[in-house]
Every structure is written in C-alpha cells, then in structure tokens.
Amino acid sequence: MAGAPDPVELVRRARAGEQLAVARLISMVENAGGRLREVSAALAPHTGRAHVVGLTGSPGVGKSTSTSALVTELRARGRRVGVLAVDPSSPFSGGALLGDRVRMGEHTGDDGVFIRSMATRGHLGGLSWATPQALRVLDAAGCDVILVETVGVGQSEVEVVGLADSTVVLLAPGMGDGVQAAKAGILEIGDVFVVNKADRDGARRTVRELRNMLHLRDAGPDDWRPPVLSTVAARAEGIDGLADTLDEHLTWSEKSGERDRRRRERVRREIEAIGMEQVRSRMEQLRGGAVLDALTGRVLAGRLDPWAAADELLERSG
C-alpha cells in the first residue's frame, strides 16, 4: 500500500469505485510529476464515455448549491457522478480563494460521487491545462456524468465551451445579469440557461429577457434551441427538469454530431496545451541559468533584439 503506487493498478482500483485511488490519480496528474505520463497512458483506453457538463455563472448565483442538488438528483437516477470545482487562485499565494467545497459535505460517504476542488494554475490558463487531465481520471473511473463548476466571469467561461458536452449557464434574478450575460458572451456558450433563486422578485422578468435575447440567436431547424429553466436549488426545485434537459441535450448532440465535434476540439486543444506546457517547462529549466541570463544581458545592452534572443533560447531548450 505504501510507496509509489502503480498507475495501472490505481486505474483498476478507481474503476472499481475506490475513492482514494481516484483522489490519488488526480493528484498525480495535477502535480505533473514524473509518473503523469504513466498515469495518462493507463487512463487512455478507458476514457471518452462520460457526459461532461459545464456549470458557469457569476459569483452569487448559486453554482455550488445547484451542483450539489444536481448531484443528488443524478445519484437518485443511479448515475455515477464526478464533480470538478475550479476555483480562481490568488495570483500571489497560488492558493484557492474559496478553499475546499465543504458545502459538498452531504455527498461524502456516497461512493458513487467523486468531488474534487481544483485551483486554477497561473500562467497558461487554468482549465486549459490541469482540468482536462482531472476529467480524464473521473472519466476513466467510470463516471457517467462529470460536472465542471467554474467560478468566474470571462476567460474561464469561454474555456468551458471547449471542455463540456453540455454547458449550463446559471443566472439569478435582479443582478442585472441579463445585460452582463450579453456582454460576457455568455449567451453564445450556453446550451441550457437556468435562472436560479426563482422564488425571488424579478425572476420572471429575467427569464423573459433571457428568452428574448436568445431568440436573436441564429438557429436552423435542426439546431438546439437553448431552453431557459427556473430553479430554486436550495430547495431542489426544478432540478429534475434540469437533469432531464441535460439528457435531452446529450441525445441531441450525439445525433447531430455536435458531441463528436466538441470532443474532437477538446482533445485538439488538450494536445496543444500539453505541448505548450512542455515547452514552457523546458524554458523554465533555463531560468536563472547561464543561457537566458546571457541573452537577457545582451538584450538589455541593445546588442540583441528579443526575437533573436527567443530564437536562440528555443534552439537551446529543444
């Protein structure tokens, strides 16, 4: 049990439902240590089955509550569920701002649920790099559905598009979210829209506004038309409807070829992101070393331009 665990054995145990094996595999891919490649190779034959669902929206709309309620609903339907909560990390501490998802505590002890909170990495973009690796672990572990919850506005939402088979955009009434949604390009990425906290004032108006805006989207007769649902996640209201809608979207996207298209794009980006990461790490090994130091000195002195310096650097880091 102690010592370095064998990746192939760990994958076998993860597929048998061992929580610890899943956690260990995710740690191994997160830390990008020496055995990451072995893990990756051991996972490969078992991936490609899970329904990947992205949940996104501004802070305060109730993403974690919704995720938790959806987990309960999916478990009641006999599905094995994975949850990846992607937190923005403080640029200085490198740590997650929100800490671990204690709210998910109600699911501990259920061995059909795997929950992992991830800090986004700095430079190369959080989701684009570590999350796909964690997704592969949950996928190989036999999860039927994987919920990827992203905090945040902007970039991370866009990245979800490339990751998820189905993207759920959450909003809450009275936050001026309609306008914000349009601004952030959220209308374009959602497959399903959910107005949560639907028992609050203004919920109907938010639903109406959203529907109006969505009607402006171009859509052919066979295209998916994103529905706008209402939920009160804290009381689990409307969550069964959300689960049904996600099933419908999956069916449509398989039939239409959209799922294939997205999965292909997802893998393409993943390969590219890994490639970039490898180059970055090779260059980082030159940090503080004599080569980069000398090049920097020559650029500072005006004897070399940074492009020529980068050429030399790449030559030596290859």
Place this chain on the structure above:
Amino acid sequence: MAGAPDPVELVRRARAGEQLAVARLISMVENAGGRLREVSAALAPHTGRAHVVGLTGSPGVGKSTSTSALVTELRARGRRVGVLAVDPSSPFSGGALLGDRVRMGEHTGDDGVFIRSMATRGHLGGLSWATPQALRVLDAAGCDVILVETVGVGQSEVEVVGLADSTVVLLAPGMGDGVQAAKAGILEIGDVFVVNKADRDGARRTVRELRNMLHLRDAGPDDWRPPVLSTVAARAEGIDGLADTLDEHLTWSEKSGERDRRRRERVRREIEAIGMEQVRSRMEQLRGGAVLDALTGRVLAGRLDPWAAADELLERSG
C-alpha cells in the same frame, strides 16, 4: 511613402518625432507580421531609456482621467510622453470593449505625446506579449516617460509588476476598495498609491485604511515605502505631487538597483513570452492539418494518450 516602409528609416523618423512613424511601427509589432523581426532589430539599439510607469486600478477610479492629467503635467515639465492603454478584449469579438481613448483627445496635436490603445490578445495573455513590443517602440522613439494604463483586476495588474519601473495603484473612496485591494494582492504591487476623487466622502478614511495596511508590509531601512497620495484628477489637483513622487521613485530605484532588477526580469519574461508565442504559432500552423487531426483521432479512440500525442506534435512542429 507608399509600399512597404523600411523599418530602419521608420525608427529614424519616429525618433525625430513623427507621430505617423510611431503609429506605423506599433502596428507592425502588434500584427506580428513578416517585418516584425526587422522592426525589433531596428529598435534594439535605441531602447532602455524610458521610465515605464504602470497605472492600474478597478474600473471607475479614474484611470484615464489621471493618465491624461499626468500627461499634461509631464508635458509642462518638458518630458516626451508615451501612453499605452491596454483594454480587456471581448473573448468573442477580439475587439476592445472601450474603444479608442477619445478622452485623450486634448493631447492630439501635441507632437511630444504618443497615445496608443491596445486590445489585449487572447490566449497568451495580453500584456505579456504585445505590450512589451509597443513599449519598445515608444522607448526607441525617445519617450522620457511611458504610462501603461491597464483596466482591470487580477491577472493584468500582476503582469504590470513585471513591466513597470514604477507602479501606481489608483483607488477611489467608498468603493470598498481597501478590502478589494488586499484581496487582489494590489498592496504588494504598488510603488505609489493614489486615492483619486479625494473631494468625495470617505476619502480620508480610505487613505487612512490604506496607510494602515501598508504599514503591515515588511520593509528594511533602505526600502521604498509606498506613499499614499490624494488627487482630484478631473481638476488636476495633486497631479504635480504624483509626478514628483514618480521622479523620486525612479531615483530611488536606480540607486537601489531595483530598476535594474525589474528591467532584467522584464526582458527575461519578454524573451520567454516570445519563445512561447513562436511555438504556439508553429503549432497553430498544424491546426486543421493532417498531423494534429490524426493525433486527435488516435486520442479519441483511446489508442494514444494526450501526452504522447503532444510529444509527436512537438517533434513535427520543431
């Protein structure tokens, strides 16, 4: 005049104060076209003189107004001034949200001021890639001071640290900015703090809170202790004091070696960012091509893991 301009000749004209030559050079480096390398080489011998000042803060604190007032003050002191306004770009349109800085209109016609509004690029991080190149143009054009105004919270502020000789953090009273500042790590990056809109309620309290927080920073006897200034930029109040303080910080940072240290780090990051960009662009050329397509297919089929795929991709894009 027509046709492809010669970079060396353009640099000569930029140094002579020709606005059009400066604008043309920035476009050439921004578009990263074929002549970027020639431009970069032509600029190299003339760079390294300008005082690079980063101005940052949340939306609404009056960054553009402050920048404009500072430009006026610096011009009155006979300095040649460059301004780079870095806007967040919409992830979908690729365009700048705020458009060009019409507010800077009062400085048009003054040939000692060069103003450029830049959209941040997507993937590889805005400031880390295109802005240093534009900085080099303004530097080579003979600007004594270059103001880099960044909209935004989070990542872009952090990137400013790596760029600027002096970083000004702007705040406004009553926006709960004190707490926000601490959160975003803003306390750690500011060399000078400015509470703008100081004629508003709560300005004194914001100044006091900020000073208290700054006192908690570790500092040796020879370290720079970031002052907290008050301004009303719209009426140019306190802007002379800001200009004086920036001069003092420059003097200190030259004497202490801090400027050298930062410039060295700036160039290092620049070389690395260019290296990464080159690899990215080589990989992009493989997009849609047979190699990446085949690798993607093998990963989707579970016959190859993405790490092994990235290895093959890098081999073929080298």
